[in-house]
Amino acid sequence: MTSAGMTSDAIATVATSADVLRHPGAGEHLLTAVEKERAARFRHESGRVDFIAAHVLVRLCAADLLDVPATAVTLAQHCPDCGKGDHGKPGLPDHPGIEVSLSHTKGVVAAAAGHRPIGVDVELTDRGGSLLDVAPRVLAEAELRQVREHADPARAFLRLWVRKESLIKIGRTTLDGLAAVDLSGLPLDLPGGRPLLSPFEGLQLLDWVDEAHGAAVAAVCEVAPRVVALDAL
Template sequence: MTSFSGMTSDAIATVATSADVLRHPEAGEHLLTAVEKERAARFRHESGRVDFVAAHVLVRLCAARLLGVPAAALVLEQQCPDCGKGDHGKPYLSDRPGISVSLSHTKGVVAAAAGHRPIGVDVERTDRGGTLLDVAPRVLAAEELRQVKAHTDPARAFLRLWVRKEALIKIGRTTLDGLAAVDLSGLPLDLPGGRPLLGRFEGLHLLDWVDEPHGAAVAAVCELPPRVVELASL
């Protein structure tokens, strides 16, 4: 994966395999809080536990790169806006209130983002498009559904919309029940030359790309234009 821009940015996002994240020099479960360690221990399968840990490490690495501090200096917490509990929900840096962070994980692949303004990120395996396509009529606007059905690869076209909408949920612009009311049909469904695509939606910058080596579709949305960074640069 190559960087979207060589310039500095106030909003960054990255994607990597869980295994690669945990090989990072700063990585390790020592970065996790007691709550995160307890949550990780609940996973019945080791693969799920590894993905969880990798995502929570990667988001620290992103924020550390943004702030120019060691990952170990950051304390990540979560809080559910519905029940108020602190063992799940939107992640945040308890000692850095001006920084927004987001994380996502799927089978073997994780994504994270950090910014000086609210930011959301989502990642899905590209091979999930076919199974997710079944929910298209419930989560797509009418024009989006028409575009997906007319696309040469409907499963991939739907996955592109799905990660965009999931990223919008992460930033608080919509909910699972409100996805069909969000119409992203004005954005291209194909990425030019396989490069990251930076678009606009209701005052937000929406960056999405396909990480072919990792078989992942990713989207990041922020009030600032985010850029893709490589794990090696974190």
């Protein structure tokens, strides 16, 4: 496990929902009553599984930083707009010094934890084409030109999309403000398929493609996030 004394550490991971739930430290027993109630609302079993896996994985990440078992990590969410606790930004009431973020898509989940604010997003790479329709509404003009001129516009857009979604998670922008965030100064292609770390307005933005799971991932923090494998948690 990561030493709890590494106060600048930030980690992120991505895995299939099935793999997360096979982890020896996983299980629905980790969820709070509110989370179990939310999971039960899903009409499709696949959505329920993805929800549970994401909420378990973020506990595993936080437990790794804290050097405690996942059973010692309680996750809560709070919406500042309506005041309800069944959605909104996730946090750890018993460990306020650790910030967390989670994301899930069909069959794949991502999570991140750090000693500073952190955001993570994951999308399936084959979704780039369908998401491309919203590009004019969420991209700055320079970004839109980059995407249109790219050899693979769908993948280029998806790279920008997960980056921007991670910025929403960290509170740097909102869904309505995405077009005002211009990431055109960052490379769109990953060198040799390796994770790419880019500075952006005082933040460290890490993004990569997890080819094994067919997913594009982005994590952002004030310090460089470190990618960890599920079996290392």
